[in-house]
Amino acid sequence: GDSVTQMEGPVTLSEEAFLTINCTYTATGYPSLFWYVQYPGEGLQLLLKATKADDKGSNKGFEATYRKETTSFHLEKGSVQVSDSAVYFCALSDKNYGQNFVFGPGTRLSVLP
């Protein structure tokens, strides 16, 4: 079945450092890809998405590009802030069956001042 693999956390960075969180997927179909962020005590919030190969999703300085050839959707940000500390989830959804959302295990990011 479909699956999502994320880099192990936690990730600890200093403020203004460059962030990369790796995400790779396996899927039988042609999925849409998402990044969600979860702040402490809250639910998941959509951060960005991409629905076809070579699409780049971006939001709040975060970016991720849908790479079909490497089945990847790595999350990047050029300069992280303390307020970016959260858990980040990569997810995929089959285009025809949206209820089949598959989430990665999450990567906890801590940004130190």
Next chain:
Amino acid sequence: NAGVTQTPKFRVLKTGQSMTLLCAQDMNHEYMYWYRQDPGMGLRLIHYSVGEGTTAKGEVPDGYNVSRLKKQNFLLGLESAAPSQTSVYFCASSVTGAGNQPQHFGDGTRLSIL
């Protein structure tokens, strides 16, 4: 801007007790979902609904029941709680079931079974 609202936010139960978690959305979404979140396992789908009056099993449905009597509400029931059901439960909704539609989440219910 309520979005998806879950009640209660916290609950402690004893083994064998029953309870119902309520999810309400005000976005007129067709699809609704219940997930559980456990450390290191991401989110796992318990049950979902594709519209009022419908329900379907997800990845981990055992020990749970659901109902969608009104479009805006999706209830998750535990008939006889077990310690293995200690988890954080999230409700979500989406406009349709199309794969490119994101899901919108509530803030979660933290449930402990003693």
